[in-house]
Amino acid sequence: MQLAGSRVRSAGPRRLAMILAAACLTTAASFMFATVVQSDGFDRLDVVRITLMAVAAFWLAWGGCIALFGILFPPVRAAAVSGRPQGRTAILMPIYNEATGPVFARLAAIMKSVGQLPEADCFDFFILSDTTRPDVAREEQSAFQRLLIRQRAGGRLFYRRRERNVGRKAGNIADFLKTSGGAYEYMLVLDADSLMDGETIVEMVRRMEADPRLGLLQSLPQIIGLKTLYGRLLQFATSLYGPYFARGLAAVQGEEGTFWGHNALIRTRAFAASCGMAPLQGKPPFGGHILSHDTVEAALLARDGWKVRLDPDLTGSYEEAPANMVDYAKRDRRWCQGNLQHSRILAAPRLKFWSRISILQGIFAYLASPIWFLFLLTSLTAPLVAPPPEYFDGYSPFPVFPHPETATALALLFGLVALLILPKLLLVIRTLAAGNAKAFGGPARLVFSFVIEILLTSTLAPILMMFHCRSVMQVVIGADSGWPAADRDDGSLPLGAAISATWWMALTGVAGVTFSHYYVPELFYWLLPVALPLVFAPLLVWMTSSVMLGEIGRRLGLLAVPVDARPVAIAAQTHSALLESETECTPSDMPGQSAGLRVGQAQCMRPFSASRISSASRPEIGRRVSVGTSPESCRAR
Amino acid sequence: MISHDRTGTRPLLHPCDNGSLSKEIRHVLRRPDLSDDILRQILAEHSFDGDTTLSADAFLDGKGRAGERAGVIRTMIVPPPLHCLDMPAHDLEPPLSRRLAPLAALWERLLHLVRPQMKRTPPPLRNR
Numbered sequence: 001m002q003l004a005g006s007r008v009r010s011a012g013p014r015r016l017a018m019i020l021a022a023a024c025l026t027t028a029a030s031f032m033f034a035t036v037v038q039s040d041g042f043d044r045l046d047v048v049r050i051t052l053m054a055v056a057a058f059w060l061a062w063g064g065c066i067a068l069f070g071i072l073f074p075p076v077r078a079a080a081v082s083g084r085p086q087g088r089t090a091i092l093m094p095i096y097n098e099a100t101g102p103v104f105a106r107l108a109a110i111m112k113s114v115g116q117l118p119e120a121d122c123f124d125f126f127i128l129s130d131t132t133r134p135d136v137a138r139e140e141q142s143a144f145q146r147l148l149i150r151q152r153a154g155g156r157l158f159y160r161r162r163e164r165n166v167g168r169k170a171g172n173i174a175d176f177l178k179t180s181g182g183a184y185e186y187m188l189v190l191d192a193d194s195l196m197d198g199e200t201i202v203e204m205v206r207r208m209e210a211d212p213r214l215g216l217l218q219s220l221p222q223i224i225g226l227k228t229l230y231g232r233l234l235q236f237a238t239s240l241y242g243p244y245f246a247r248g249l250a251a252v253q254g255e256e257g258t259f260w261g262h263n264a265l266i267r268t269r270a271f272a273a274s275c276g277m278a279p280l281q282g283k284p285p286f287g288g289h290i291l292s293h294d295t296v297e298a299a300l301l302a303r304d305g306w307k308v309r310l311d312p313d314l315t316g317s318y319e320e321a322p323a324n325m326v327d328y329a330k331r332d333r334r335w336c337q338g339n340l341q342h343s344r345i346l347a348a349p350r351l352k353f354w355s356r357i358s359i360l361q362g363i364f365a366y367l368a369s370p371i372w373f374l375f376l377l378t379s380l381t382a383p384l385v386a387p388p389p390e391y392f393d394g395y396s397p398f399p400v401f402p403h404p405e406t407a408t409a410l411a412l413l414f415g416l417v418a419l420l421i422l423p424k425l426l427l428v429i430r431t432l433a434a435g436n437a438k439a440f441g442g443p444a445r446l447v448f449s450f451v452i453e454i455l456l457t458s459t460l461a462p463i464l465m466m467f468h469c470r471s472v473m474q475v476v477i478g479a480d481s482g483w484p485a486a487d488r489d490d491g492s493l494p495l496g497a498a499i500s501a502t503w504w505m506a507l508t509g510v511a512g513v514t515f516s517h518y519y520v521p522e523l524f525y526w527l528l529p530v531a532l533p534l535v536f537a538p539l540l541v542w543m544t545s546s547v548m549l550g551e552i553g554r555r556l557g558l559l560a561v562p563v564d565a566r567p568v569a570i571a572a573q574t575h576s577a578l579l580e581s582e583t584e585c586t587p588s589d590m591p592g593q594s595a596g597l598r599v600g601q602a603q604c605m606r607p608f609s610a611s612r613i614s615s616a617s618r619p620e621i622g623r624r625v626s627v628g629t630s631p632e633s634c635r636a637r
Numbered sequence: 638m639i640s641h642d643r644t645g646t647r648p649l650l651h652p653c654d655n656g657s658l659s660k661e662i663r664h665v666l667r668r669p670d671l672s673d674d675i676l677r678q679i680l681a682e683h684s685f686d687g688d689t690t691l692s693a694d695a696f697l698d699g700k701g702r703a704g705e706r707a708g709v710i711r712t713m714i715v716p717p718p719l720h721c722l723d724m725p726a727h728d729l730e731p732p733l734s735r736r737l738a739p740l741a742a743l744w745e746r747l748l749h750l751v752r753p754q755m756k757r758t759p760p761p762l763r764n765r
Contacts, residue, residue, distance in 0.1 A: 153711065
């Protein structure tokens, strides 16, 4: 274990080492690729291909290096004060037209968890609503009143609603700071789907009090509560690899760390002084209010000399995530627009070098897909425009045959595959060696789950690539996303919605296979791993959104995660809180039965489901939902 | 338009003007910043329906044990503390003239320092 003080000294050499390692790997891959492509002559298209390959390879190498650094560098032990925190903390939950029941259930669980601690009176809770729909707003007010009465939280729980959500979430937080921010030393920013243990929150405050220059402390939220096959895949990957990737990130970022917009503790005065952002000139998507504000806020804090730190060792921080690929792509569409907008602030004055790298990294997270796609297109086109082989060059009376570069091509292929798989394989080996495999279902199941994860992610990668390409294209031309409305409470998708979201991919895949078959047959089999998943994209998206397949996997112990065996206490509390709030829907609350329908009693009518709440810890509670306390039974009465 | 939720459902007809009740509420909620006017409004808007331990009249008459009374007070919806912070909006894409302003200022300062050392003698004379 290292001490936090050594971060400053060690981050510089680590960054240099990482840049050098990624650059060396990129150079090697580019050199090998250049050797392969010039075997049949060299033209302008080859220059484009080599450039695209170099950029894409650098991105792969960068990711690989982060994982490697996560293995190489041990976690940093952060200093923390002991005893009672000195400053007061506001726990903020910004919401926007969310399903009211689950949001307030999560907040109730967090309040209960904090309330059990001796330091409970150092914390106040704010629901910062930007809700625009009047019916949802009424539900929120009603749920707020019920929660306040149930928890006896007068003076500790506040609800505020803006009717115009200027500046979105960043504007919402800014509004809090401009009205009540000065009353608190720290603010813990949550998302509507965030969950945090009280002890983790107090530990974060202690760590912040131990370091007066620490402006932002980010925890590593763990994904819980997903039941679909895709959701379980995400949970497995983030549980097994996530901590190491986060550790690698923390190792190179040092004090110019990251902010993911939620589950982070922030020093209010530092944030207020440093993080106000003027809207960018021009219209969206590249102008207007900054959408992905979190990365920029981290950069602005670092710019003013505040430390921004990611502590991956902080447990007890949870979030939910999209349960299927279409929801995931919808979220990515928003993030894509925000990250591409950052291209305008990449050269903002006084930003620290690594903050600029982080911003660039965010942009490349979405540009990488179009780069790969362009690479595929140019590779398909290259054989068509390549000059015919010239056997007699005029210098020799004997024919000169092109030099076969099969070995180099294979070495390049295996190298790229290794960049993708090797870091994950190392993490699995490390988990096995450390004896932590039991949390993932045991050694055999862990290895089997790893193989499934690799196969599934490789199969789904072309689909995600196409979603990203579409998002980037839409942002660039300013088009609307137009997603099908197919939300189900359990995260599954109807086949129609999957087809509606991915039919164009299937067409692209068929076009690619046909083109390759007729015009570049030598690339036909090379193209299949990319084209076939696209052809079957509707089926794959539908199948991976299946709760049944997820459940089968859970029963077989595949893609198992630690929370399968060891329930998350706060998730169980959330579920209890949801049941409790549902029980409060008495018959007299129902519309039509009482002349005086009070605000928010439509809460009973809103079909929120307990399945939205983490099911990681509630096998028996889950069944109780349908017995008589659900909104449906409420309505039936 | 920002609304802080303080919506009560059954306004009291006779809000209490008793100073000791205000003190008690401030003490229980640890909110010395709540003025009498605000507390009066809170009491007027507070619905005692949510609490069955003590009736509205009994509470306003000062009856009940301290714990019971504190329980009632903790069901009251009070406004959040008002303590504003300034949040200046930083321009992340300033025009080139403002971006280069520090460099231009530095250049001016350098010139100012160097100017006294600059010889004003005409070159031919200096060569001689």
